[in-house]
Amino acid sequence: MSKDNSNNAPNKKPKFSPYWLYAAIILVIISLNFFGSSNKWQDIKPTTSSKFDEFLDDGDIKDVLVINQRKAKVTLTEEALKKDIHKGAESTNLLGQKNTKGPHYQFEIGSEDIFQEKLDKAKAEGKLESYAYDTEQNFWGDMLISLLPFALIIGVWIFLMRRMSGGAGGGAGGQIFNIGKSRAKLFDEKQDVKVTFKDVAGLEGAKEEVQEIVDFLKTPDKYTSLGGKIPKGALLVGPPGTGKTLLAKAVAGEAKVPFFSLSGSDFVEMFVGVGASRVRDLFKQAKEKSPAIIFIDEIDAVGRARGKSNFTGSNDERENTLNQLLTEMDGFGSKTNVIVLAATNRADVLDKALMRAGRFDRQIYVDLPDVRERKEIFEVHLRPLKISEGLDMDFLSKxxxxxxxxxxxxxxxxxxxxxxxxxxxxxxxxxxxxxxDRIVGGLEKKNKIITPLEKKTIAYHEAGHATVSWMLEHAAPLVKVTIVPRGQSLGAAWYLPEERLLVRPDQMLDEMCATLGGRAAEKVIFDKISTGALSDLEKVTRQAKAMVTVYGLNDKIGNLTYYDSSGQADYNFTKPYSEETAQIIDKEISAIIEEQYQRAIDLLTNHKDKLTELADVLLEREVIFKDDLQEIFGKRPFAKDVKEDEEEQAQNEAITNNDA
Structure with missing residues (x-):
């Protein structure tokens, strides 16, 4: 038992610190400087040049020793030591022993020539037995002074290298000689990672793919018995904020295998070869602990396509890092149970060799959540909040x-x-x-100074958006309209767009017409237009350009697209069409926009009285909702709106029955 207890007892020996070594070196230098002095009598009594002259005139001085031509050490005669004026002149050594032989005084001399004449005169008169000159050197002090600049330069260099190589810690990458070590953070069964798949709402398809990888590492026989092979990598692709890193955290929490986590930028360093060295060290650690998972977040930092934007012709350090990563993932020595997970929102810039099967066997697209998945995400994030009773999750998700x-x-x-x-x-x-409203529109600016004419113009502009969208079948349903300034906008109309997977030309044209309703209202009411439609014009120009050049929805251009999904068009200096085609594209974009603008003017002209009534209500209240539009225009006759009203009425009746 005692043996087991001794083995399990914690090691209480103090850990070695490099600062101990630094302190020992400093103490040795100080000791050598202190004890290495040629003068073993340390506390010689100081005096002044004027008192020395008095002692010299009284004949109390036996001899004088001039040190380094700037300090004089004075030895008294035996008769002088008996005088009261020289009481306590005997110096003591480090052991406390009194020195009666001298020297007894010391002082700094002024002019060397005058002091020499004074000594010669005193010796000639018999008041001084002798004097001499000597040179004292402190070898260790002089060496310390000569080496101090070099030590300072080396210390600054080490400090900078430690900072650039990951801080002053003692871990991997912390010391200058460990700069090529991997910076990956290890999570294993000893680490308490609280995120699990239960905390990842939505992402059903992505979770299923990743869960299978975790399951493979837990029970490999289930798959290998049928001849299956372990996937070497999975790439998580999707817009920012969709949960790619959260999914990787859930893998770290669920997997009972070592999990190495790091960012793509951790491979980047100013020194040549460091990135490739860190890749080798990362996979070496993972192989030693296999089966294991490596997660590289933002892999586009090192995985960009080789040869792009490299105009210098030099060997790029990032390309060396990528080459080493490709070799480790699928090379001659890569038959190990190490799975690489990676995440990026820039899959279009990744190298094709990195994307191929055998390296990243699976590419998992993590898309924006739909209405059902948003409800699940709300349920997760509302857990720690104190919410009111009866809060409708479906309403929030919509x-x-x-x-x-x-x-x-x-x-x-x-x-x-x-x-x-x-x-x-x-x-x-x-x-x-x-x-x-705060997140989409920005901070409400209640103190913004707006003239009455500007406020009226803004009200008619926003009322124009609301009126046109209410009259068109495929325009997004209105939620509310406000003329309270938020962020960079002076007013805003909030819509609830329909989540479509496919969009038809008539749907796009209705949306463009509704977007131009603001400028059209200014033209109809004031017969003048303003700069307030900048964001609207930017949106419709982008939509019209996409119809003509991307989706092939224009009759004159035909079924052609000039969209390049590979991203190579960003590096081309020429357009993929001729000048004649460019002119046709410009004319068609302009024609589409002007047609929808005129359509919006016609709609608002026919309903000018209702537009004015809506703008007056908006000026009075500053914020209006869908119910206010129904009072002015009546219910929308379109089939989808009738269905929504019936569903809303059924929900209200159900709530009323429950309350009863």
């Missing part, structure tokens, strides 16, 4: 189209902050709506 998981987390946090600012005990529906 109010946030196009939001990523990170955006939804931000909405929940902003809603909690807004509720706390208003001294509420729980977060309610209005707080979430305000949070969405």
């Amino acid at each position: 109010q946030t189209p196009g939001f990523s998981g990170a955006d939804i987390a931000n909405v929940c946090n902003e809603a909690a902050l807004i509720a706390a600012r208003n001294n509420k005990k729980a977060v309610d529906k209005q707080d979430f709506l305000d949070a969405v």
Whole structure:
């Protein structure tokens, strides 16, 4: 038992620190400087030049020793030591022994020539037995002074190298000689990683793919018995904020194997060959602990296509790092159970050799969540919040189209902050709506100075958007309209766009017409236009250009597309079409926009009275909602709106019955 206890007892020996060595060196230098002096009598009594003259006139001085032509050490006669004026003149050594033989005084001399004449005169008169000159050297002190600049330069260099190589810690990459070591952080069964697949809402397809990788490492026989091979890598691709890194954290929490996590930028260094060295060290550590998983976040930092934008002709360090990564993932010595997970939102710039099967066997696209997945994400992020009773998750998910998981987390946090600012005990529906407005539109600027004419123009502009979108079948349904300035905008109309996988030309044209409704309203009411439609013009120009050059929805251009999904077009200096085609494209884009602009003018001219009524209500309230438009225009007759109204009415009846 005692033997086992001794083996299991923690090692209480102090760890060696390099600062101990530095302190020992400094102590040795100080000791040599202190004890290495040629003068073993340390506390010689100081005096002044004037008192020395008095001692010399009284005949009290036996001899004088001039050191280095600047300090005089004076030895008294035996008779002088008996005088009261020289009491305590005997110096002592380091052991406390008194020195009666001298020297007894010391002082700094002034002019060497005058002092020499004074000594010669005193010796000639018999007041001084002798004097001499001597040179003392402190070997260790002189060496310390000569070596100090070099030591300072070396110390600064080591400090800078330690900072650039990952800090002053003692871990891998912390010391200058470990700069080629991997910076990957290791998670294993000893590490408490609390994120699991239960914390990842939505992403059903991506979770299934990643869970299978984890399951393979846990029970490989289940797959190898049928002849299957372990996948070497999986690439997570998707827009920012969709949960790629969160999915990797869940893998680290679920997998019972070592998990190495690092970023693509961790391979980048100013020294040649460091990136490739870190890749080798990373895979060496993973192979030693195999089966293992390596996660490289933002792999586009080192995985960009080789040969692009390398105009210098030099050997790029990043390419060396990528070459080493390619070799480690699928080379002659890569038959190990090490799986590489990587994440990026720039898959178009990655090298083709990195994307091929055998390296990244699976490319998992992590898309923006749909309405059902957004509801699940809300349920996850609302767990720590104190929410009001009866908060409708379906309503929140429908109010946030196009939001990523990170955006939804931000909405929940902003809603909690807004509720706390208003001294509420729980977060309610209005707080979430305000949070969405805050994130999408920006901070509300209540103190912005707007003239009455500008405010009226803004009101008619936003009313024009609302009117045209209400009259068109395929325009996005309106949620609310406001003329309160937010962020860079003076007013805004909030819509709830339909989540479509395919878009037809009539749907795109209706959206463009609704977008131009603001400028059209200014033209109809004031017969003047303003600069307030900049963002609208930018949006419709982008849509019209996509119709003509990307989707092949124009009759004159035909079924052609000039879109390059490989990303090579970014490095070309020529357009993929002739000048004649460019002129046709410009004319067709302009024709599409002008046609929809005229269509919006005609719609607003026919409903000018309702446009004016809506603008007056907007000027009075500053914010109007869908119900206000229904009072002015009546219900929309389109089939999808009738269906939505029926569903909403059924929900309200169900809530009423439950309350009863």
